[in-house]
Amino acid sequence: GAGVSQSPRYKVAKRGQDVALRCDPISGHVSLFWYQQALGQGPEFLTYFQNEAQLDKSGLPSDRFFAERPEGSVSTLKIQRTQQEDSAVYLCASTRQRVTPWAEAFFGQGTRLTVV
Amino acid sequence: AQSVSQHNHHVILSEAASLELGCNYSYGGTVNLFWYVQYPGQHLQLLLKYFSGDPLVKGIKGFEAEFIKSKFSFNLRKPSVQWSDTAEYFCAVKGAAGNKLTFGGGTRVLVKP
Numbered sequence: 001g002a003g004v005s006q007s008p009r010y011k012v013a014k015r016g017q018d019v020a021l022r023c024d025p026i027s028g029h030v031s032l033f034w035y036q037q038a039l040g041q042g043p044e045f046l047t048y049f050q051n052e053a054q055l056d057k058s059g060l061p062s063d064r065f066f067a068e069r070p071e072g073s074v075s076t077l078k079i080q081r082t083q084q085e086d087s088a089v090y091l092c093a094s095t096r097q098r099v100t101p102w103a104e105a106f107f108g109q110g111t112r113l114t115v116v
Numbered sequence: 117a118q119s120v121s122q123h124n125h126h127v128i129l130s131e132a133a134s135l136e137l138g139c140n141y142s143y144g145g146t147v148n149l150f151w152y153v154q155y156p157g158q159h160l161q162l163l164l165k166y167f168s169g170d171p172l173v174k175g176i177k178g179f180e181a182e183f184i185k186s187k188f189s190f191n192l193r194k195p196s197v198q199w200s201d202t203a204e205y206f207c208a209v210k211g212a213a214g215n216k217l218t219f220g221g222g223t224r225v226l227v228k229p
Contacts, residue, residue: 042219107160
């Protein structure tokens with residue numbers, strides 16, 4: 001596609017519900033990132049994939065958060081037993097090549113998750 | 117751990133005014149520096165980036181930024197803003213061997229017509 005696509009754009013979940021957020025990176029992009037952006041703050045790193053391998057998950061805030069990219073393209077971020085503090089915009093980004101300092105990251109529009 | 121600080125949360129100015137947004141970072145090694153912009157309802161877009169060489173970097177839409185290593189700063193400037201520059205601006209840093217971006221808290225800029 002022309003850009004990084006995320007779905008759904010908006011998600012309202014009841015506390016305790018499980019949610020799954022989808023990211024379609026730009027076709028052929030090797031690296032994929034997930035970020036969490038709380039209201040009024042900058043994005044914070046969650047996890048990173050190179051193809052299907054999850055190489056860094058140091059930013060995942062708890063074991064309720066799980067990400068996968070089984071075929072090296074589409075990725076899913078799953079949050080189990082959602083809590084109010086999980087309310088945020090979840091951003092996905094991809095880069096064409098393996099990670100290098102100069103690789104430009106292209107961002108999707110994000111999924112706004114509200115836990116009620 | 118690296119961190120990024122943006123001094124102003126909100127800036128309001130009139131068209132044709134000059135803009136300067138402050139960004140300071142904390143990191144012990146070689147860094148790569150970025151400014152991203154998010155227009156209302158749109159995704160984050162790269163404005164400009166610095167890796168090495170000339171510390172004065174020019175980006176899209178007339179923006180520029182200056183890397184001052186001694187001050188750990190990477191301030192963004194535009195000599196004359198337009199209403200269409202209304203957006204949120206994020207400074208970000210990446211370590212030389214790193215993959216992830218560390219973002220500042222963002223600055224919301226409102227340009228009054």
